[in-house]
Amino acid sequence: MCGRSKCSLSRLEVVLIIFLTLMTAVTLVLLVLHFLPREEASAEDSSRPTSTQNPSTDGSGNYLIGVGRADCTGPVAEIPLMGYANPDQVGGGLLTRLYSRAFIVAEPDNSKRVVFVSADIGMVSQRLRLEVLKELKSKYGELYQQDNVILSGTHTHSGPAGYFQYTLFWLTSKGLIKPSLQAIVKGIVKSIDIAHQNMKKGRLFINRGTVENSQINRSPYSYLQNPASERSRYSSNTDKEMVILKMVAANGQELGLISWFAIHPVSMNNTNHLVNSDNVGYASYLFEQEKNKGMLPGEGSFVAAFASSNLGDVSPNTKGPFCINTGDSCDNPQSTCPVGGAKMCMAMGPGTDMFDSTRIIGQNIYLKAKEMYATASQEITGPLSSAHQWVNMSDVSVELNATHTVKTCKPALGHSFAAGTIDGVGAFNFTQGAVEGDPFWDSIRDQLLGEPSNETQACHEPKPILFSTGEMTWPHPWHPDVVDVQLATIGSLAIVAVPGELTTMSGRRLREAVRSEFESQGTSGMNVVIAGLCNVYTHYIATYEEYQVQRYEAASTIYGPHTLSAYIQLYRGLARAIATNTVQDLPSGPEPPLFNITSLTLVPAVSADKAPTNKTFGDVLQEVRQQYRVGEVAEVTFVSANPRNSAENVTEHNFLTVERYINISGSWHVVHNDASWETRFYWTKGSGGRSNATVEWHIPSATEPGTYRIRYFGHYKTTPLFKPAVFYPFEGTSSAFEIISL
């Protein structure tokens, strides 16, 4: 290999080697995030005075409330999907659109406001947040800033990657992909714009309930490391509690809801290529379809967000882990199989396939939220507040007690990170629970990336370091030092915005610490929820005890064994500042950096599109049948162009419609679009710029008999000599077909 000062030309090669090593040797970068909710402490919580019961007698609202939803899907083909870090898992079409959902709550005199955004993306990155805040500043001045805007990702593992500036994520995204980043920035800002324009007097209600049969703990062996006395306070090793916030205008109009529930949106597994919002996105879809009657998905004013919480160790794949080769259970401390090792140990969902599992889990969550929404009666009243700090997480001293002070570490990932999880396995022979390094991989690592310093190794004990990312700075730092800690309160509701994935027990400890901090400052009965995947991504946060056994979540707790203790101390500080009205005295901390990232990417450039001889774009290659029954799949294939053209050319593009013929008017009426759960858009690339689009309509049982057709909309690209590329819209239409009754 080249010395750093010599041969800068081959640095690209070095990056590629590192990249390929990372991607294949370690299909690991399971940027698996978590969601989180809160739960069992609920018996105790609900007995508390959650809010003062003094609904305004004149019927006017306690707050000004605005809600908004905007598309943030981005390019649906050829871009790596964010989550499993599987280099083969790139976009190849669309199942459901991705949305940013924004909620603004302001005091009635408009003096203070809080913005909560839940976006159907893997996680919020620092790059994304900085760009959103910059846009907001140019539009709204000081109104929306880092302290009162919370950005949370749902943690779907089926959204486009490419919106990261730290090198580890940059590599696994195959670069910084501007159309991907821009789609999310625009979508988030637009959802906030819509909410901002819609603000009206209204009231907030909170409710809690238990969602059954939808989660398992995917690291139960880690959970068992927590003290028995602590575990005995809870009836389950996952938080089954869902918290919802219902929003209603003073005139009675239903505005929307936010739900916080801890579940990984990994019902769609790492073989999926269709962009979609997974189980929690499907819950949003069902709720919005129910409230926005007669509207197409993505339309209508009611906004329902199913946001992430302490989902770090929570899987939706409720059948549990089995060896896919032998059928044995692999629910063991290393999640390994007798034959084939850890690679064979996978958990599957309750359904017949991943689509079915997504549907079942999404529907469970939706039905519970619907019930809780209908019965929510506990009103939230009182002032708003928000506190925010930037913190160098590599450098936090934590006072455990009067005699012991410990420190966080520079970021590093352990060997078990490369093992992945039962929701998405890694590669090679990495296993979970490794407390010793593997000389083979360590020596490859040392040659390629450099040896971790003794100081960092000691700091992360007992984690055997695979990647000492905090000591890797070329071409930019591999992991963040500076992270956001943020807390917002709306009356008795406290939203803890966490930059990562807390495990179940980590979430319980953090909520309890924040609640008791408020209490000790004289503010009792706070409803504390954890919002996950907020503001900047830092992988996982396991408890100190869980950290000792180094399963995936612990190996991915990047600031070392005391990461959770550090966060607890920091969030207590924010709670204290809010409770004592001293937020303005909090030091703002070191500003996060904005790197000048190269536009170099490994994603193929979009070439000019070509139609087969004697065909044109939108021509039908494979027709529908003449007749279908409900429950069947209508399918049509068109001459297509790269769907990335449509993301470049227009911000919100719809790829397809299913239309019904209305006899009386003699016109076609759209019944589904590309955001519909019932439709799937597959794109397959051929050679020489040729490609096909196949649209499937999984005909739901409620479909009325009649005459239907399917249409497809795209943009093709031509590259005239010496001129910029031109994009032309085109469309295709299937033959009409009949749906006949059974």
Ligand SMILES: *[C@@H]1O[C@H](CO)[C@@H](O)[C@H](O)[C@H]1NC(C)=O
């Ligand atoms: C993903 O789900 C499909 C079913 O939809 C299944 O056939 C496949 O084995 C699963 N793959 C993994 C890696 O879980």
Ligand SMILES: *[C@@H]1O[C@H](CO)[C@@H](O)[C@H](O)[C@H]1NC(C)=O
């Ligand atoms: C964060 O702290 C570490 C350890 O003290 C230090 O090396 C690093 O430069 C700091 N980073 C920033 C951005 O201040």
Ligand SMILES: *[C@@H]1O[C@H](CO)[C@@H](O)[C@H](O)[C@H]1NC(C)=O
């Ligand atoms: C302080 O914490 C350390 C580390 O957990 C523990 O060993 C020690 O006993 C504690 N001291 C007191 C006084 O609680």
Ligand SMILES: *[C@@H]1O[C@H](CO)[C@@H](O)[C@H](O)[C@H]1NC(C)=O
């Ligand atoms: C993992 O694989 C490498 C290369 O095949 C081998 O040298 C190493 O011993 C293996 N490690 C374990 C723990 O099996």
Ligand SMILES: *[C@@H]1O[C@H](CO)[C@@H](O)[C@H](O)[C@H]1NC(C)=O
């Ligand atoms: C770590 O310490 C050992 C023994 O003190 C020393 O031989 C080795 O070079 C050190 N490694 C690094 C990376 O500093």
Ligand SMILES: *[C@@H]1O[C@H](CO)[C@@H](O)[C@H](O)[C@H]1NC(C)=O
């Ligand atoms: C960013 O980097 C590019 C190429 O390395 C350079 O041309 C450009 O001037 C840099 N931009 C800024 C704002 O530093």
Ligand SMILES: *[C@@H]1O[C@H](CO)[C@@H](O)[C@H](O)[C@H]1NC(C)=O
């Ligand atoms: C294209 O159309 C022309 C004229 O109709 C015909 O002669 C030719 O055979 C067609 N080519 C193909 C590949 O179908």
Ligand SMILES: *[C@@H]1O[C@H](CO)[C@@H](O)[C@H](O)[C@H]1NC(C)=O
């Ligand atoms: C549609 O209208 C035509 C002409 O009015 C009529 O003949 C036909 O039966 C109608 N079809 C249906 C399905 O109602």
Ligand SMILES: *[C@@H]1O[C@H](CO)[C@@H](O)[C@H](O)[C@H]1NC(C)=O
């Ligand atoms: C497109 O569809 C045609 C007709 O079904 C088929 O012959 C061709 O191989 C397909 N091309 C691709 C890239 O899938």
Ligand SMILES: CC(=O)N[C@H]1CO[C@H](CO)[C@@H](O)[C@@H]1O
């Ligand atoms: C929104 C947008 O940019 N639309 C453009 C897509 O491409 C066609 C053809 O180049 C333009 O006419 C549109 O304005």
